[in-house]
Structure formats: structure tokens, C-alpha cells
Amino acid sequence: MRAKIDKIDIQLIKLLSKNSRLTYKELAERLNTTRQRISRRMEKLEKMGVIKKYTVIPDFDRLGYVYVILGITLKPGVQIEPVIEKLKKEDDVKIIERAIGAHSIVIHLVVPKDMKGIERKINELSTKIDGIDKMDITFITDIVKFDIL
Incomplete structure (x- = not known):
């Protein structure tokens, strides 16, 4: 039971x-x-498995990092599992979410505050993902509310 x-x-x-x-x-x-x-x-x-993890929400700005969300839409027919497996290996990728709607995958990155470095990391990630149709980039400036339930 x-x-x-x-x-x-x-x-x-x-x-x-x-x-x-x-x-x-x-x-x-x-x-x-x-x-x-x-x-x-x-x-x-x-x-x-209801409680998966105990964690903290750091202030990325004070730590010298930027929180970036990438919304990735894959071309029709592209298999999502191999993409997810590649992304799991990336240290800067902190959250990977499967999605239905505007994007196939939503990725949360935490990267040092350096625009050239951010650009380099996004380009590097995009070359590792086969079949990208579209990618939206959002820079998070502040987490003002974070409730689970």
C-alpha cells in the first residue's frame, strides 16, 4: 500500500x-x-521522493555571478534525451527543465559576471545542442519570491 x-x-x-x-x-x-x-x-x-533536496538560494550578485535562463526550442523530430544528457555534464548548468509550450527545454545557468564570458558560455552550450530552432536568453536581476507550494 x-x-x-x-x-x-x-x-x-x-x-x-x-x-x-x-x-x-x-x-x-x-x-x-x-x-x-x-x-x-x-x-x-x-x-x-517528495522531498528531493535541501538547499539554499544564494544572492548571485553578491557572489559575483549572474543568473541566466535559456529557453531552448528544438526543431521538430529532434530527440530531447541526448540533449539533456549532454547538458547534465555542464558545471555551469544548474537546472534543466523539460517544457511544453514556447520552449522544449529551459536551462538555468550561474556564470561569472563577465559579458564576454557569458557570451562564450552560451555559444559553447549552443554548439553542444543539436537541433536548436530558437533560443531566448533572460538575465535574472533578482529573485523576489521563491515559494514551492
């Missing part, structure tokens, strides 16, 4: 998405339950 996600699980995920450093004790206090129940729920959510 497959475990189900309930209202408490969703609340737990929301709290962690705002601050993944909360302790089980703090989570239990906020959700009016025990630390042991939180521990069991966390283990269940991790085993189910």
Missing part, C-alpha cells in the same frame, strides 16, 4: 521551503505535534 500525502505533510513542506534549517523540534512546535512524528513524516517524504 502506498503512503498518502496529507495536510500535515503539505504544511511541513511549506515550512521547510521557507527555512530548511528548522529542527524537528521547531517543526513539531509549529505543527502542534511531536518531534518523533516529524521524524517519521520526514523519512516517509524522503523515501517517497
Whole structure:
């Protein structure tokens, strides 16, 4: 029998998405339950693959980096899996998203603040991707809200 996600699980995920450093004790206090129940729920959510990763959102500007999103549209008939496998090997590629709509793939890059370097990286990536029909580039200036649920 497959475990189900309930209202408490969703609340737990929301709290962690705002601050993944909360302790089980703090989570239990906020959700009016025990630390042991939180521990069991966390283990269940991790085993189910609902919680994939605990992470931070850095201020790229203060670190001397630029956050760039590439929207890539592949030509009809081009296989997407080989493209994704190539992109997974790239250190500067931080997120790869399969998409339906204007783009086939959306790629998030974090690169040093150097326009020539950014141009070089984008050109380098585009030569590794067979069958590009169109590519849109967006420079992210600030992440003003980042909520998961």
C-alpha cells in the first residue's frame, strides 16, 4: 500500500521551503505535534521522493555571478534525451527543465559576471545542442519570491 500525502505533510513542506534549517523540534512546535512524528513524516517524504533536496538560494550578485535562463526550442523530430544528457555534464548548468509550450527545454545557468564570458558560455552550450530552432536568453536581476507550494 502506498503512503498518502496529507495536510500535515503539505504544511511541513511549506515550512521547510521557507527555512530548511528548522529542527524537528521547531517543526513539531509549529505543527502542534511531536518531534518523533516529524521524524517519521520526514523519512516517509524522503523515501517517497517528495522531498528531493535541501538547499539554499544564494544572492548571485553578491557572489559575483549572474543568473541566466535559456529557453531552448528544438526543431521538430529532434530527440530531447541526448540533449539533456549532454547538458547534465555542464558545471555551469544548474537546472534543466523539460517544457511544453514556447520552449522544449529551459536551462538555468550561474556564470561569472563577465559579458564576454557569458557570451562564450552560451555559444559553447549552443554548439553542444543539436537541433536548436530558437533560443531566448533572460538575465535574472533578482529573485523576489521563491515559494514551492
